[in-house]
Amino acid sequence: MRPLIVGNWKMNGARESAIKMACELADAASGLACDLVICPPFTLLYPLALALDGTALAVGAQDCHQAAAGAFTGDVAAPMVAETGATHVILGHSERRQYHGETDAMVRAKVETAVRAGLIPIVCVGESAAERHAGHETEVVGAQLAHSLPDNFAGVVAYEPIWAIGTGLVPTVEDVTAMHDFMRAQLLARFGAGAAQRPLLYGGSVKASNAGQLLAVANVNGALVGGASLVASEFLAIAQAATQ
Numbered sequence: 698m699r700p701l702i703v704g705n706w707k708m709n710g711a712r713e714s715a716i717k718m719a720c721e722l723a724d725a726a727s728g729l730a731c732d733l734v735i736c737p738p739f740t741l742l743y744p745l746a747l748a749l750d751g752t753a754l755a756v757g758a759q760d761c762h763q764a765a766a767g768a769f770t771g772d773v774a775a776p777m778v779a780e781t782g783a784t785h786v787i788l789g790h791s792e793r794r795q796y797h798g799e800t801d802a803m804v805r806a807k808v809e810t811a812v813r814a815g816l817i818p819i820v821c822v823g824e825s826a827a828e829r830h831a832g833h834e835t836e837v838v839g840a841q842l843a844h845s846l847p848d849n850f851a852g853v854v855a856y857e858p859i860w861a862i863g864t865g866l867v868p869t870v871e872d873v874t875a876m877h878d879f880m881r882a883q884l885l886a887r888f889g890a891g892a893a894q895r896p897l898l899y900g901g902s903v904k905a906s907n908a909g910q911l912l913a914v915a916n917v918n919g920a921l922v923g924g925a926s927l928v929a930s931e932f933l934a935i936a937q938a939a940t941q
């Protein structure tokens with residue numbers, strides 16, 4: 698499977714420097730044997746999609762509303778995201794679950810709306826530190842998969858242990874292997890043989906220095922990168938590690 702490397706810019710980025718960096722990434726992307734996506738804030742989706750039109754670098758959003766339109770002040774609907782030229786959308790990120798009260802049921806509804814709008818959903822799951830210490834990580838992730846993914850799901854799943862996000866901490870290769878094998882088995886059992894082709898990303902403190910070992914894990918098909926995606930050379934080094 699062709700590796701998929703996704704940059705989650707979170708609430709960072711100003712237009713001029715973002716376009717400059719995106720063009721730099723796009724120049725390098727055409728020579729890489731992996732798919733690259735950057736997910737800037739909503740306000741930068743259209744200018745970046747416009748600047749990157751026809752290049753090998755795709756653009757995605759970090760969220761969308763579960764309704765296709767309506768009286769939801771401040772929200773952005775999936776068809777609006779698609780209209781900017783974006784192709785992907787991150788859904789159910791732990792920061793959305795934590796700070797915006799997103800539940801599995803909401804994430805599932807968002808995935809359905811996003812797919813209807815023609816977007817590729819990147820659905821995030823992952824346990825807290827307390828849940829891992831209690832040995833409940835597979836139970837937690839299993840429940841998130843069961844309830845956040847709609848029937849006929851054909852998108853991307855990202856495993857992001859909450860305690861690894863932005864902390865510099867990463868699970869051991871053994872723990873990543875165990876979780877990704879578990880997730881693959883869950884998807885195969887529910888969605889059938891086609892689930893073998895669904896990219897499973899690892900996310901949480903991925904850097905150029907640890908990308909090689911994380912991306913070498915059999916059921917890790919790419920990475921969801923936060924902080925390190927804000928520096929072009931670091932993000933490209935992670936993408937290069939994915940193709941080795």
Ligand code: PGA
Pocket residue numbers: 705857861862863864900901902903921922923924925
């Ligand atoms: P990080 O964030 O790479 O900065 O840990 C990952 C994410 O939140 O997607």
